[in-house]
Amino acid sequence: ATERPEALLLVMPTDHAIPDVDAFRAAVAAGVPRAVAGQIVTFGVRPDRPETGYGWIEVRGAPVDGVAQRVERFVEKPELARAEAMLAEGRYLWNAGIFLVSAKTLVAAVTAHAPDLIEPVGEAVAEARGDLDFLRLSEGPWSGVRDISIDFAVMEKAANIEVIPLGTAWSDLGDWNAVWRENGGGIVTQGAVTAIDCEGSLLRSEVGGQHVVGIGLQDLVVVAMPDAVLVADRARSQDVKTAVAQLKAKAVRQAEVFPRDHRPWGWFETLALADRFQVKRIVVKPGAALSLQSHVHRAEHWIVVSGTAQVTVGEDVKLLTENQSVYVPLGAVHRLANPGKVPVVLIEVQTGAYLGEDDIIRYEDIYARGDEQGPKR
Amino acid sequence: ATERPEALLLVMPTDHAIPDVDAFRAAVAAGVPRAVAGQIVTFGVRPDRPETGYGWIEVRGAPVDGVAQRVERFVEKPELARAEAMLAEGRYLWNAGIFLVSAKTLVAAVTAHAPDLIEPVGEAVAEARGDLDFLRLSEGPWSGVRDISIDFAVMEKAANIEVIPLGTAWSDLGDWNAVWRENGGGIVTQGAVTAIDCEGSLLRSEVGGQHVVGIGLQDLVVVAMPDAVLVADRARSQDVKTAVAQLKAKAVRQAEVFPRDHRPWGWFETLALADRFQVKRIVVKPGAALSLQSHVHRAEHWIVVSGTAQVTVGEDVKLLTENQSVYVPLGAVHRLANPGKVPVVLIEVQTGAYLGEDDIIRYEDIYARGDEQGPKR
Missing domain, CATH: 3.90.550.10 (Spore Coat Polysaccharide Biosynthesis Protein SpsA; Chain A)
Structure with a gap:
């Protein structure tokens, strides 16, 4: 201005x-x-x-x-x-x-x-x-x-x-009812969906490998996402906001955190989270790098699915390409970078008793995030 | 007899x-x-x-x-x-x-x-x-x-x-309506569920990390499973059999394959499946062993989350414990065994262009499955 x-x-x-x-x-x-x-x-x-x-x-x-x-x-x-x-x-x-x-x-x-x-x-x-x-x-x-x-x-x-x-x-398209209407009404489906004897309903599966089955539904919205399943009376689509407020009040993670987390260097998503392990997919843009960091509670295994990653663990710097993997022990100072021309896709398996995003000590960050608080990588 | x-x-x-x-x-x-x-x-x-x-x-x-x-x-x-x-x-x-x-x-x-x-x-x-x-x-x-x-x-x-x-x-307990009734009727929830203005409905989340939200529902059954989401009029619970028949007719994988696959040696389940990689959780019972095998199309990374595994890759036999990992290159003859007293839990990351269960060459199997056809490990 x-x-x-x-x-x-x-x-x-x-x-x-x-x-x-x-x-x-x-x-x-x-x-x-x-x-x-x-x-x-x-x-x-x-x-x-x-x-x-x-x-x-x-x-x-x-x-x-x-x-x-x-x-x-x-x-x-x-x-x-x-x-x-x-x-x-x-x-x-x-x-x-x-x-x-x-x-x-x-x-x-x-x-x-x-x-x-x-x-x-x-x-x-x-x-x-x-x-x-x-x-x-x-x-x-x-x-x-x-x-x-x-x-x-x-x-x-x-x-x-x-x-x-x-x-x-x-x-x-501000609510699911509008999405249903804009798709012509009747039975509107997207993704892996089977609708049996349903009327006036929107059924969507946004999760690969999760099939949505509706039987005898009338005027409903069913949306299966990786971290949540919404089933709502179509006339109540606007109340999704109320639901989110309730989830926040209950401190339900899904109300605050998106399954795919975008960062300056790319994005990551949780594929599986269980007691003592977490599996993530991490995508690093060409030329980008995560901060130099370490963790107090977890060890990490990185397995490159595609692209070429430059991995630093302690004093050791090496290039990993498709099918190669590296182990980052608990406490080790490490960095992940993509020096190449195509995105790096890798699977990270974290093991440890505490797997929160806030278990991170950051030493150096090309995106100048060392001075910020809160959960960042 | x-x-x-x-x-x-x-x-x-x-x-x-x-x-x-x-x-x-x-x-x-x-x-x-x-x-x-x-x-x-x-x-x-x-x-x-x-x-x-x-x-x-x-x-x-x-x-x-x-x-x-x-x-x-x-x-x-x-x-x-x-x-x-x-x-x-x-x-x-x-x-x-x-x-x-x-x-x-x-x-x-x-x-x-x-x-x-x-x-x-x-x-x-x-x-x-x-x-x-x-x-x-x-x-x-x-x-x-x-x-x-x-x-x-x-x-x-x-x-x-x-x-x-x-x-x-x-x-x-042969259908979900009976489960609803046996739990006292009204709003019956299990797992991570938020029900807003719902009546006479059963809402269950059986997926860690997937929250089920119901808004304004009446007499419905909502069950979110790892591989499928069922939403049905409660009076139509018996029709789940019809739905399964339809899914089979459409050759939908979920109608034939269970997410958790039991084997003589334990069980495994797919946590994530995408282009060129698959992540599985594998649990091996104490004293049990998978067959000696190799794959034509995929490499495997094994990361032990708990227990102690005996891993054979080629001529190499070693013990892996919590946080340790091993790489099984494409084509390598390998075996996974649990010589210990507690179950082995491990994360397997498969990488490759084809990840079907039938890419397996079996050399030796304590469960005598070498002569059988079809997808087994």
Whole structure:
């Protein structure tokens, strides 16, 4: 914002389906001169049902594709009767959650409507550090920022806000019910699934080797993931958020930790965890390296499945290629690096009485993580 | 039967719950003189509901605990109206599927009512081989035997058949609905499960690290297993058999292969299977040994998690204990044995382009399996 205040930002949720990319580009292009002129440009979807789960936008006249109009009002998740009335009236659009704005307009809007956010956010950015493709905000100031959505903090208060109809099909894939609907309804399956006498249900297996069988199901969502199985009444899909909150309250690991853990150097996932051993798949990007580290409670065995790894154990540095393995004894200082041109895939078998990610002593890290707290590798 | 024709056989299903063992023993003891006298003795359960999923037994008078009575008739899985009538009449018992009979009485009954079974079964036994705790019937003759239950082949035709009331609570755990009922109904959970606004449902997670979440469920059975997730209307629990038949027709591996594979020397299970690698947990009993073998397509890494393994690779024989590992190159002749007093638990990582159980050349096997076909270790 300070370096290029005129720069335009296009902010887009990751879980929306917009099949007609050209129509979307046309709508954004129509917004560019308005954003340059200092407007906050939002994008609206013509409603085709009285959806109570979305935010609605009121405009003055009938919406016209490619034409920006002043937003009269935002209506958050309405009651059904209200939604039906708005659908019938024809002047309302769904809020797609997409907006186009210049950096200086956005900063001015936040300064006007939520001034307490400016200082800690500014500090978090000023103290941020680069980490490969990531920009990592500084945790201290960022954790002090009030938890509020930009819709409530700014959009619903700003006067210089306009909306342009998207002019194409759009779908919020924000819950499993929407995924079911967008796949045509009826019986929707993905992966290894057998559905017997089921109706109006979504069944997905996202685990290789775990077959999902549904018998006599009606209006359900069944999703089998590596670390969790969700079975929910389709009408209750939105309550997955409630479930996650309950899991967090019970300190269930799955609510906080993703099965596949991304790191600056690549990613890892747990394949099996049992008493006294854990098996992980580790993928290291070409040119990347894990920190020089040691463990107090566990020994590790590394078996290279593909690629070539450079392994340091104590004073010993060697190259391991497909089918080769190395043993890292408890307490040994070690490092794993990929000096090659293709990813290294390896199986790590940890053995020991305690196998938590926080059993790590880090000596040297090309990603400058030695000064951080918490579970990192 | 030929060596000890007077020997009594007590045949019991594995999936029945009989909490009062003394009462059960008393019922069996009451049957012994009857079985010695040449009767086929069955055991009956006093019905407490018009169950249509069971077989019923008609006796002449009111059943008395500990007293054997002539079976008038078997009624297989009746219609509801029939079941209600039988329940009201008081002369009927459920067939517990347990029976007590002498070897010679049973052979005589089969000879009289299903004579075509005698010859191939006799051959399968005559050609059987011992295999630790197992007696392995000879596959050739056994596979030629007609597939029929003993109830249909013999019991329902024999005249010398009597029934004794069990005189205790009894439950057939043959389907998940019964497991739900036996656990008191309502919300029944086992393992890592979170049930939100659910009613009349059984939710089980049998996979370490996979949390089952149910939201707004009514009268469902949800069972997450390592290789399959079952979600079924509770009233359709019996249809799991139909599902298995469908899976077999689709050649789904899970319908034929159990995740945990028992062998004379112990057991193994697949923890992870992906392109070019497979991770297994292998448990070897004290004193047991796998065959001397080699593979054409894969290399293996063995990592001992607990116990002490004796490992042969080529000419090399050594002992490996906790945290130690060994590499078995592609083509190397190798053997794994447990010379110790506690089980050996090890993690095997296989790498290679083909990882099927049938990539095995067996040189020597204390369980005499060298001459058999098919996937064995």
